[in-house]
Amino acid sequence: MRLDSVRELKKSLPLHLERTFAAKRGALRAASAAVANAASRRRTAPSFFLGVSAKGKRKYCLAVRLQDRALEKSALVEEISARARGEVDVRYVGQIRARAASSLWYRSTQRPLLIGSSVGYLATGYIMAGTLGCFVRKAGASLYILSNNHVLADENRYTVGNPIVQPGPLDGGNASSDRAAKLSAFVRLTATGTNLVDCSIAKLNAGITEDHSLLKGIGKLAGVRARDLEIGDVVHKVGRTTGVRHGRVTAVELDGVSVGYDIGNLSFDNQLEIEGAGAQSFSDAGDSGSLIVDDELKAAGLLFAGGDHGGRNGKGLTYGNPIHAVLSALGVALAY
Amino acid sequence: MPITIDQARAAKEAAKTLLGGIPGVVGIGVTKIGEDYALKVNLRASLPADVEIPERIAGVVVCTEVVGEIRKRSEEP
Numbered sequence: 345m346r347l348d349s350v351r352e353l354k355k356s357l358p359l360h361l362e363r364t365f366a367a368k369r370g371a372l373r374a375a376s377a378a379v380a381n382a383a384s385r386r387r388t389a390p391s392f393f394l395g396v397s398a399k400g401k402r403k404y405c406l407a408v409r410l411q412d413r414a415l416e417k418s419a420l421v422e423e424i425s426a427r428a429r430g431e432v433d434v435r436y437v438g439q440i441r442a443r444a445a446s447s448l449w450y451r452s453t454q455r456p457l458l459i460g461s462s463v464g465y466l467a468t469g470y471i472m473a474g475t476l477g478c479f480v481r482k483a484g485a486s487l488y489i490l491s492n493n494h495v496l497a498d499e500n501r502y503t504v505g506n507p508i509v510q511p512g513p514l515d516g517g518n519a520s521s522d523r524a525a526k527l528s529a530f531v532r533l534t535a536t537g538t539n540l541v542d543c544s545i546a547k548l549n550a551g552i553t554e555d556h557s558l559l560k561g562i563g564k565l566a567g568v569r570a571r572d573l574e575i576g577d578v579v580h581k582v583g584r585t586t587g588v589r590h591g592r593v594t595a596v597e598l599d600g601v602s603v604g605y606d607i608g609n610l611s612f613d614n615q616l617e618i619e620g621a622g623a624q625s626f627s628d629a630g631d632s633g634s635l636i637v638d639d640e641l642k643a644a645g646l647l648f649a650g651g652d653h654g655g656r657n658g659k660g661l662t663y664g665n666p667i668h669a670v671l672s673a674l675g676v677a678l679a680y
Numbered sequence: 681m682p683i684t685i686d687q688a689r690a691a692k693e694a695a696k697t698l699l700g701g702i703p704g705v706v707g708i709g710v711t712k713i714g715e716d717y718a719l720k721v722n723l724r725a726s727l728p729a730d731v732e733i734p735e736r737i738a739g740v741v742v743c744t745e746v747v748g749e750i751r752k753r754s755e756e757p
Contacts, residue, residue: 409757464754470756471756471757472754472755472756473755474753474755492752492754494752494754495754514756514757575710576712584755594720595707595709595711595720596709596710596711597689597692598707598709598710598720599696599707599708600696600700600705601707601750602706602707602750603751603752604750604752615709617707617709617720627753628753629754629755629756630753632753632754633754647753648753649750649752650750650751650753651747651748651749651750652748652749653746653748654745654748661750662753
């Protein structure tokens with residue numbers, strides 16, 4: 345299915361289902377509320393929600409996420425599947441709750457804003473979180489958050505000027521009390537050519553304080569590394585999911601790195617590859633946007649992707665954009 | 681004489697032409713074995729028995745590794 349067809353279906357289905365299953369109004373009321381209001385923390389008993397899933401290059405299907413196992417073989421799912429002509433990706437995901445009031449500092453509210461803390465955009469239909477990488481300046485004194493396009497700009501789909509919340513919605517961030525910045529600019533991700541970076545900036549709101557030097561648990565950010573990272577270099581990061589982790593560069597100048605996004609499998613050139621130190625991975629889902637620093641705590645990369653296989657410890661590999669490519673593409677300078 | 685990074689870069693371009701079309705190759709870059717630079721070819725999964733990756737390209741050692749699916753690292757339910 346084409347992306348716009350899936351989106352149209354996703355938009356029209358709740359009303360269709362409401363009509364079709366009018367007799368089961370009680371169950372559907374909760375389902376419709378979930379679709380319309382999945383990002384809201386006010387919802388009580390959602391039973392499913394809809395999204396878009398990539399099936400390969402430029403092929404998409406309707407993602408159906410069930411929060412009640414009883415729905416797996418229900419008439420409701422059959423009807424959704426029929427409407428999508430079988431092009432569905434149905435999975436049971438259980439109850440999902442925003443992780444408010446986490447005891448981990450990097451998943452909770454941080455004022456002043458800290459490098460490594462949870463951040464994200466607001467969307468109807470789902471919640472997410474990534475990592476605040478660091479702070480940057482354009483011409484002038486204003487400060488901006490640096491993170492990934494997919495963390496701040498929803499893979500090109502978020503509108504410039506829209507709010508960025510800290511913590512991210514998955515960690516309880518909401519529009520009423522957690523607005524920290526506004527999306528300012530991003531480098532577009534493309535599914536039809538080669539990408540070099542996955543990056544975006546958001547301008548801090550007036551009155552929002554920050555500490556642009558502290559890498560909590562590591563030390564003080566010491567500037568931008570002048571030379572490219574070398575194979576074997578030791579690196580560090582602090583991120584929203586795994587906190588402080590250490591790693592080692594395993595490959596540089598990687599081309600044709602194929603990364604799964606909502607908008608398809610995207611290809612990246614000139615990327616860094618890192619394995620975790622000891623028995624840990626270097627990153628996990630939610631660490632996207634983390635600043636990768638070298639052993640002198642100089643900025644060296646922007647973490648954006650990873651997998652669960654590979655590396656000497658078998659804990660998976662992490663991928664990052666070289667920091668010079670990021671700063672250059674956005675026309676910004678690191679604040680430190 | 682150890683293999684230099686420039687030799688590895690040149691071999692990488694040849695490798696992209698040679699291997700870029702193989703389904704399941706999800707990255708070709710530069711790594712190091714001891715003092716020698718080498719090529720790193722990342723695979724989504726083990727290749728079928730009838731598909732072979734050369735041990736060297738332009739005199740540069742080729743290392744393959746199964747890295748699985750690579751995904752963006754934001755967290756969503």
